[in-house]
Amino acid sequence: MKHHAPRLTKTLSIFLIVLAALAGSCVTVNVNLPESAVQRATDDYVKDLYRARDKGKADTKAAPAAKPQSYLGIFMAEAWAVDDITFTVDTQRALVIREKLRARVDDVLSNKRSGILGETKDGKLxxxxxxxxxxxxMKKLEKLVTDENHDRDELYSEIVKSNKLAPARLKDIQRSFARSFQSESPSGTWIEDQEGVWSQKQ
Incomplete structure (x- = not known):
């Protein structure tokens, strides 16, 4: 047994090092883009955009946050809370874009309610x-959609740039805004789920 002890100790040490590296990597990914913080920020942005508008019935209930089940989970939750303070969608450029979106929000909501417009899974109209x-x-509606998506694309790019996120994170920002736009949309709006299936909001 004495001959095997050093080997066992070495193996255990390597295992602990690898485990620590994996844990550290996991935390880093979530701190860089904490989904809960991003979703709250995009929700607030869209709610403010649609504020004081007749939206119809919209399901605005947020999914309950998962409870941490381990020390690593607790650490990650705390890291998200810290990052929540620094992640922002309220840069000067983003607020200018919001005013451009707000200028056409009545037309967008009216045509959503009529079942003419829909919200995709990646934040597009x-x-x-x-x-x-x-x-x-039809020409007016096509222009409405084109102008709206142009401003949304600028918004998503601004959020990635201002928060110094990797370009690959653009998809995450788009999907987060998609959930926000879909949640705040009125009954009658066509909604695309993550599998690409469309249904009309009740």
């Missing part, structure tokens, strides 16, 4: 109902 007989109206 889409035209879901067309009428070839109403060419002028």
């Amino acid at each position: 889409v035209l879901k109902k067309t009428d070839p007989a109403k060419k002028l109206l």
